Amino acid sequence: MAASLKFLQPVSRQMVHRAAVAEVFVTDAFPMGDDRYLVAAQWPRDHALYHPDASGLTDPLLLTETVRQALVYLAHEYYEIPLDYRFIGCDTDFEITDPEALLVGDAPLHVVLDARWSWVDNKPPRRFGMRLEVVVTVAGRECGRGSLRVFAVDERRYGLLRWRGAGDRADDGGQGNKGAVVTRMPTTAVGRLRAKDCVLGRTDTGEWRLLFDLKHAVLFDHPGDHIPLMVTLEGFRQLGHHLVGHRPGVPQGSVLSTLRMDCLAFAELDEPVLLDVEEQNSPSDRPGTTRLRVTALQRNSVIATAAMVWAPPSHLDAPDDTRSLAGAGRA
Structure with a gap:
């Protein structure tokens, strides 16, 4: 089926x-008919x-980023959702x-x-609600799956959603003004190569913080008016990489094999985002598997949650329970 794809012209960045x-x-x-598509991508x-x-x-x-791009491209190219939504x-x-x-x-x-x-919770033309579910293949070899659910609104309705009850935004790099001393984690502790790619910090009181650089x-x-979903993710x-890498009994080289993230609210630029984590391992898990649930909080409210499975390369078959977490919202 992949041979049916014809590379006629590059996909525009705006799309x-x-x-x-x-x-x-x-x-x-x-398009394959019945709301099914083959979407080609190239990973560097x-x-x-x-x-x-x-x-x-x-x-x-x-x-995840490729699924996001695929959904946005299909929305504009095949479902006529305006580019400015x-x-x-x-x-x-x-x-x-x-x-x-x-x-x-x-x-x-x-x-x-x-x-x-x-279509999910779809109310056109005021609100378009959609989900894209994908099966991933490389050279005809199935190797994964993923999904993304979003809704799209015009600028006026976005403004009503976005600024309802919100104050002035401030550019403080995610540090907040609560007086805590925040230290950015070293790159080796979070699996990154460059210091500016690290978005994880630790306060002098032991809290985990989400850090960010608007110039990244x-x-x-x-430019945006809130912290993007991909930054929180x-x-x-x-955080998972750091904790799993320092957990006794966990093999070196454990990888993030399964993830489910639910967004509940916009993450603002002017308030600290705290990350809380707990292990949720099960006796039925294979040796070396670590299950984590991470919660992002801002102003004492939950803005996003994630369930992650970290496993050695030979233990990547994860039970389906991480897919069953309910939740919806905005990010």
Whole structure:
């Protein structure tokens, strides 16, 4: 089926809501009928942020970003949702089932998403609600799955949603003004290569904080009025990487194999975002598996949650319970 894709012209960066051409991963889409599409993507051998891990495994968040781009592209190209509509994330998930297919070699990975579109809580033209579910293949080899649910509204309705009860925004890099001393974690502790890619901090009182830099070329590819879903997701991943890497009895090289994230509210730029984490392991888990639930809080309210499964490369088959977490909202 992948052979049916025809690379007629590059996908415009505007069609996937990216400012930089280098950050566009979706290359084409082919309609198969009944709201099903084959979406082609190319994943780079290396990337400033979404780089392979020490074993050469592709960054799993590259899948999440590709699903996001695929949904936005299909919305504009095939469902006539206007380019100036604002897309607001509700929930996303992924599962890596065959990591060997995602090992980086001597050429970029050519990925095909077998994507199914569905309308969820859809109230056009005032509000478009949609979900995209994908099965991921590389060279015809199925290796994972993922999904994303969002809704899209025009600028006026976005303004009503966005600023209802909100005060003035401030650019303080996520530190807040609560007086705590925040130390950014070293890159080696969070699986990143550059200091500016670390979004995880620890306060002198032992709290985990989400940090961010509005000038970051990838995480803040274009200006926004709130913390993007992908920034919060990166914070969840970095916290998990740090904790799993320092957990007794966990094999070195454990990877994030399964994730489910639910967004409940906008994450503001002017208040600290605290990250709370707890282990939720089960006696039935395979040896070396670590299950974490991370909660992001702002102004004492939950703004997002994530359930993650970290596993050794040979133990990537995860039970389905991380998919059953309910929740919806805005981020």
